[in-house]
Amino acid sequence: MKKIYLNNNCITVSFIFSMNRNFLLFLFLFPILLFSQNESDGNANYGKIKVDKSDLKIFSQAYMHYPFIFKDFDRKARFDTTSFEGRYLDTTYANTIKIAPDYQFRENYEIIALDVYDGGNKEEVWFNFKKNSGYASPLTRNNPEINAFTGMVWVYKGNLTRKEFAKKYVFKKRKSFLKLKKYRQWTDFRIYYDNDAQVFTIQLKNLSGFIEFEAYPRYTSTTRSIKEAQEKYEKIYANYLRTLKKRKVKFDKKLAKRQAVFYTSINKYDEELWTSFQTNYMTEEERQLSREDWLLYYDRVIANELKAMGNASPTIENLVRSINIDGYKIKSIPLLNAQDFSQENNMAKTLYEKDNGDKLAITNILVVDVTNKRYQKYAGSKGLKTISVELNKNDECILIAWLRNGDIGYLTADEFNNIEINDERQALIQLNIINKKIASVQMIRNQLNF
Incomplete structure (x- = not known):
């Protein structure tokens, strides 16, 4: 209640109705606001398909085919990006060739070898990288x-003698009685130069790992001094690195x-595979979604x-998948039994109709x-031709039929047991x-209690 003075007269005004009106408006709008907030927070919509847990449904069997179609493709589509x-280092x-994991012949990959140089100072160990005869040897x-x-x-x-060096780096022991020497071979190598010490490190690589030792190059002619060679080490090594870099950049x-x-x-094949997958397995609603x-x-x-x-929609595929999840197994019927309409075999020729007598496809x-x-x-x-079905009344069985127009027909367990079969093993079944439009897999299962 509030007093208002108008023309020196006191007037009492009531706000009860106004307050009640606002309060009622609040009560009316609050559930709507709350619902819309919950809807925006709880539901994620993609196209026409809702993917929140409360009303998520399966639109097709595409989800079952996806892993089988794309699994092998994803597994095999690999490219070796090793630099x-x-x-x-691997x-x-x-060299740059990947070795087959089940290799049997090492010589296919180990093609680099050292060779002892017979000329020169016999007190030293002189050697070279072995070059095979012929044009464009594997080494060069x-x-x-x-x-x-x-x-x-x-x-x-180093500290090895000529014989010890040859045994460790050049030749390997043969197991046969033949005395022909067999070269110890390598898959790759690198050469590193230490300018301060005027010495090179040769690193050899094979299938087992890396091994290295120090050495220095000199001219093969003994009349040319080591100093003459040392003066060109930087230039020679620069040429070595330049060629190695060209190989690297090119590769x-x-x-x-x-x-x-x-x-x-x-990617092109993957896109085509995805398009084919959409066409063959997805519903129209699913095709509207991005990948x-x-x-x-x-x-x-x-x-x-x-x-x-x-x-999900109660297609036969969806219903079968639903009961498969619950442990149901398919029961096959031998071909001979399917053609045997004796009473002992429980096979019957069936036709189907509505409760008004109209026949069903x-x-x-x-x-x-x-x-x-x-x-x-x-x-x-899909017509009026009889359908051979096993009607086993000894167990609790139900029957579900899909009509040509998409509707679902069914028999409960009691109705199934009451199917009448004439002397010619024929049965007219009312569904x-x-x-x-209103059916779902769970609705069918609830209706038939299985």
């Missing part, structure tokens, strides 16, 4: 940087180009398959043995009908 230097590579073809040391021989700098550039070609073709959104839908279906399957039939958790599938005739 030039990375391949040298013993599973010979695969490791052209070694040509920087052409006209020179290497002198070992990595070629690798990048091959990788681009590879992944371009892979990213469909995979989100897929992940949530997998995580909540039983719930999602219950909300059936596309598929599913008979579920609830007692033994078995089921049988039968192809329909209960559920409209396809």
Whole structure:
């Protein structure tokens, strides 16, 4: 209540109605605001498909085919991106070639060898990288940087004798009685230069790992002094590094180009595979989703398959998948039994109708043995041709039929047991009908209690 003075007269005004009106308006709007807030927070919509757990449903069997179609493709679509230097540091590579994991013949990969040089000072160990005879030997073809040391021989700098050096780095012991020497071979090598010490480190690589020792190059002619060679070490080694760098740049550039070609073709094939997958397995609603959104839908279906399957359209595939999740197994019928309509075999020729006597065109039939958790599938005739079905009344069985127009027909366990079969093993079965627009997998299962 409030007093207002008008023309010196006191007037009492009531706000009760106004307050009541605002309060009622608040009560009316509050649930709407609360619902809209919850809806925006709890539901994630992608196209026309809701992917929240409460009303998630399966639209097709695409989610079951996805892992089988893309699994092998994803597993096999690999490209080796190991760089030039990375391949040298990895013993599973010979030069830049990947060694087969089940290799049997080491000589296919180990093609580099050292050779003892017979000329020169006999008190020292002189050696060289062995070059095979003929044009473009493997050494100069695969490791052209070694040509920087052409006209020179290497002198070992260490504690090994000539014989010990040959045994460790040049030759390996043969197991046969033959006395022919067999070279110890390597998959790759690198040469490093220490300017302060005027010495080089030669690092050899094979399938087992790395080994290195120190040496220095000199001219093969004993009339030319070591000092003369040392004065050119920097220039020689610069040529070595320049050629090695060219190999590296060329290889990595070629690798990048091959990788681009590879992944371009892979991505194109992947796009075509995805389009084909959409066409063959998805519903129209699913095709409206982007691939990213469909995979989100897929992940949530997998995580909540039983719930999602219950909300799915009751196609025979979805219903079979639903009972498979619960442990039902298919029961096969031998071909001879399927043609045997004796009373002992329980096979019958069936036709189907509505409660008003109108005949029904059936596309598929599913008979579920609830007692033994078995089921049988039968192809329909889509017309008035009889359909051979096993009517086993000894167990608790139900029957589900798919009509040509998409509606669902069914028999409860009691109705199934009361099917009348005449002397010619024929049965006219009256079905209960559920409209396809309101049916779901879980609704069918609840209706038939299985």
